[in-house]
Amino acid sequence: MGIDFQLAEDMKSQGVHVTSFESLVNWGRASSLWPLQFGLACCAIEMIAATMARYDMARFGAEVFRPSPRQADLMIVAGTVTKKMAPQVVRLYNQMAEPKYVIAMGACAISGGPFKDGYNVLKGIDRFIPVDVVIPGCPPRPEALLDGLLTLRAKIAREKLLGKHRARHANPDGTAAFPVPEFGAHDLEPTANREIWNPPAIVRDAEGGEA
């Protein structure tokens, strides 16, 4: 930050607020996240409940669900992503303007969940687009979604706009669009974007247990 905390507090008592440009920008971004309005399965019902009066996501500045990806900066992947739907989800992400963030809500969006053994379910949306926050649950309660939203706000507040560790959207060399998978004869092609998805290799012994 570069500002002595005690000095800043003293000045605040005199009516003078001191902050950095980075903090101000991140505060603005974190406080008015506009989610993209789309749901895929039962998690979307919980997402809808989180926006209603009882849980009131508007308290955190995220009530303006946008029907167009051009106006949204948060994608809540709420529900099972089938392989037939996956290219459309990636395409919607590509159409969103930077800075953009992704919350994978529920077991299905994270890993395929209870449908992980199925032939038609994508085993996690992180195979094709970068995910910022994952919310486990089946489905997660609205409180869990609010907690995920606060986690994302904390992450945005820590973002660097300059320097080596700056955020992807602040890097002119960073990519904003990721390849959309094609429908293949037996599966999506490719089955995952290996540039952003590299699971740790697990070595099994002959019995199938972890070596």
Add this chain to the structure above:
Amino acid sequence: MTAEHLTPEDRQSPDSLSPPDRESPDSLASPDRESPDSLAAAVLARLRTAFPRAGVSLRTNPGPAVQHSLLVSPADLCDVCRFLRDTPDLAFDFLSNVSGVDWPDPSKADAVAAPADEQGTPAAAAGFLEVIYHLYSTRRRIGPLVLRVRTADRLSGVQIPSVVAVFRSAEFQEREIFDLYGVEFTGHPDLRRILMWDEFQDHPMRKDYVAPDDYEYEPTPHAAVLEKAQRHYVQP
């Protein structure tokens, strides 16, 4: 079904068409396993008089369901359906369900049938696909009447005439069976895949379908998943 639900016109119909009363102790004591005095048998008698040359036979089910079915030859399916729908005292006006079955081993297809039926039909060589129709009559309050139709084999002879012209509700269900089992319904107005994408080439509900190996296998007590995991991971 009770007598109060029937109109006077219905009461004049033969009793053999009414389903067995499952709640009465008499029918429980003597289930119609050996001599199927059932809806399917009654309809079969009507079909034999209406279509003497039609390939329709009774498949009894000795299991607890006691739900007998009619095996219909594909060539006669549309005529049989139209007869069942349009005959006033049958009036099977509601096609509740169309489902598919894959029988790679044809000897198992008739495993629950009575021995008399097994002798009559020689087993097909290469297995077959089966489509099952559940018909109800909303006007007569009888059903389900189960119709079974079998393809010639599982490879090229997978054609079955579509019943969309008779029952419009079959349209999407036949598309689903076409998608997941690969049964080609001839005469269907819009035979496309309905769940999987158009470029997909497999039929996932067939017994010999191999799902893509596309996930990281976690420790699990399920034997089938453990087997997959052993194939997936390179042995050290």
